[in-house]
Amino acid sequence: MNITPELCHAARILAHIDRSALSQESGLAEDQIAAFEEGTGDLGEAMREKIGTTLEALGVIFLPEDKEGGAGLRLKFTEGETRRILNWEGEGGRVNQDDVV
Template sequence: MPITPEQCHAGRVLAKIDREELATEIGVHVDVIEAYEAGLASDGEIAQLAQRSLESLGVEFLPEESGFGVGVRLKVDRAGARQIGSWEAEGGRVAEDDVP
């Protein structure tokens, strides 16, 4: 399920990026992000691209459950998200690390 415009805005705030940076990251003009967040354009593809980009920065989107509504939280900070991404990109088989 794609994120809402409000979740996109809140996710950007938590990730500490502006509309221009998100637009550059997902390859669209900043006006597209602005229109989406303002609720003037409902584009599922933009929502999915924005969600993936923000999740890579440590933002977690929470689905509606038991009448509490949707939410957004920061799973890890930006530096932590990038470090995890580099660890995941190392390759190799699971359990090949030299960890006792």
């Protein structure tokens, strides 16, 4: 997965998380993420992979560039599925492992 600064920023916005939350989830420093997104710093392949994996776990799917068009993003769940998941999570009950995302 080739995460560019633009894809990283767009994926973060699509997942509704700020840099601080991405930093906490990925284990990378917030200033490293900011520098990467702003194009003033490079993370290296391993750290870009970690950010991509983290964003995928948050429901973002990275679409590769192909002959039809450039690289892009989409959400893992449709709007209806997201509403149902939020409803299920709000029903209460005993907390258990969440492997939906």
